[in-house]
Amino acid sequence: xxxxxxxxxxxxxxxxxxxxxxxxxxxxxxxxxxxxxxxxxxxxxxxxxxxxxxxxxxxxxxxxxxxxxxxxxxxxxxxxxxxxxxxxxxxxxxxxxxxxxxxxxxxxxxxxxxxxxxxxxxxxxxxxxxxxxxxxxxxxxxxxxxxxxxxxxxxxxxxxxxxxxxxxxxxxxxxxxxxxxxxxxxxxxxxxxxxxxxxxxxxxxxxxxxxxxxxxxxxxxxxxxxxxxxxxxxxxxxxxxxxxxxxxxxxxxxxxxxxxxxxxxxxxxxxxxxxxxxxxxxxxxxxxxxxxxxxxxxxxxxxxxxxxxxxxxxxxxxxxxxxxxxxxxxxxxxxxxxxxxxxxxxxxxxxxxxxxxxxxxxxxxxxxxxxxxxxxxxxxxxxxxxxxxxxxxxxxxxxxxxxxxxxxxxx
Amino acid sequence: xxxxxxxxxxxxxxxxxxxxxxxxxxxxxxxxxxxxxxxxxxxxxxxxxxxxxxxxxxxxxxx
Numbered sequence: 081x082x083x084x085x086x087x088x089x090x091x092x093x094x095x096x097x098x099x100x101x102x103x104x105x106x107x108x109x110x111x112x113x114x115x116x117x118x119x120x121x122x123x124x125x126x127x128x129x130x131x132x133x134x135x136x137x138x139x140x141x142x143x144x145x146x147x148x149x150x151x152x153x154x155x156x157x158x159x160x161x162x163x164x165x166x167x168x169x170x171x172x173x174x175x176x177x178x179x180x181x182x183x184x185x186x187x188x189x190x191x192x193x194x195x196x197x198x199x200x201x202x203x204x205x206x207x208x209x210x211x212x213x214x215x216x217x218x219x220x221x222x223x224x225x226x227x228x229x230x231x232x233x234x235x236x237x238x239x240x241x242x243x244x245x246x247x248x249x250x251x252x253x254x255x256x257x258x259x260x261x262x263x264x265x266x267x268x269x270x271x272x273x274x275x276x277x278x279x280x281x282x283x284x285x286x287x288x289x290x291x292x293x294x295x296x297x298x299x300x301x302x303x304x305x306x307x308x309x310x311x312x313x314x315x316x317x318x319x320x321x322x323x324x325x326x327x328x329x330x331x332x333x334x335x336x337x338x339x340x341x342x343x344x345x346x347x348x349x350x351x352x353x354x355x356x357x358x359x360x361x362x363x364x365x366x367x368x369x370x371x372x373x374x375x376x377x378x379x380x381x382x383x384x385x386x387x388x389x390x391x392x393x394x395x396x397x398x399x400x401x402x403x404x405x406x407x408x409x410x411x412x413x414x415x416x417x418x419x420x421x422x423x424x425x426x427x428x429x430x431x432x433x434x435x436x437x438x439x440x441x442x443x444x445x446x447x448x449x450x451x452x453x454x455x456x457x458x459x460x461x462x463x464x465x466x467x468x469x470x471x472x473x474x475x476x477x478x479x480x481x482x483x484x485x486x487x488x489x490x491x
Numbered sequence: 492x493x494x495x496x497x498x499x500x501x502x503x504x505x506x507x508x509x510x511x512x513x514x515x516x517x518x519x520x521x522x523x524x525x526x527x528x529x530x531x532x533x534x535x536x537x538x539x540x541x542x543x544x545x546x547x548x549x550x551x552x553x554x
Contacts, residue, residue, distance in 0.1 A: 147546075196521075198508075202505075434546075439502060439504055
């Protein structure tokens, strides 16, 4: 059976709105299960502008779309499913981040960054990451509970790690954390969003200029050095690359740290197993990444040619959201998908880091950060518990990347 | 069992090197290197897993 946009099941009735929200903080949006079963590739209207886009919900189809060279990540292409309101004139001036580039530009930039994030390089960062985590846990224990785990640990750890890797002075973290949190907010006006991007870019522009003149032992300086030989990026591209690494490097990991701790607090038996046998942690982390899939709609694409997905024809120029949170709850891959199971054999098949050429370049770094933080808390703060009633927690339902705003804990 | 890869299409995720470190590695550029072209039968499961999880689908396993 082949359908086009005109004959999709919802034709005639109003399209469902996207994004859809979670009603339970620990589950996927409730609409997803029905979509996976009945119309796994179907249209929705984007809340931001009412335009239609295809939602892809099954694991197999999400991988297919994200692995297809006939889809583009270029947000300037007509039909790209924007989730922020960006005025046309502003869009024309946007400098594309790597995650919005297509090959060959994308491949050229990514190739320069891959050596920074290999399994070996990330392994070498472990001792320093452990030191950073220990210092923050020391401070937390010295201060005494209750503390907000987000500000005490979840945010500063990845923030420090990415600052040291990039060569960004950590003293400036309060400024860029504010700008970067603003850039993740769906509900921001174009002017507010633009102002946050501009402020961060002005800051990074100065930093990149400093490194052009006085290179250091850091990712930005190494990128600049390689770029002198290969010339894949101009100054503004380097600033944009630095912004992507800085924002992508801490906001996502910070959210995942806090959500993961919260999930472990809700599952004391599994937490006890992890404490007894830390070798179980890596798989538990894959499972936590899967159940939350915090960057559900980060995988937006637009078809460049007509493609067929699950019997549906997506026409050239139509927008696609390959929903990794829906894919990661696909019961044909993950039986009983709503249940957290640290022993789940197939946990690593999740698409929380995306799939295809744009898969998160920092995934292995994120894994080590999560392992270090969870492992250290299990070992050093065995009595950790929530300091508020669970229903008092506020979740980031309005943000591009899901998370919890505060996590008051004590021990 | 024989393993081949397309280095040109590798995106450096390092999944293969993590899942099957005796068979795969990453070179100085972070791209895939096959250490053992004909892995032992005992490694079949992890090699197939690495091939399945490769985000760029560059790993081929031939019987």
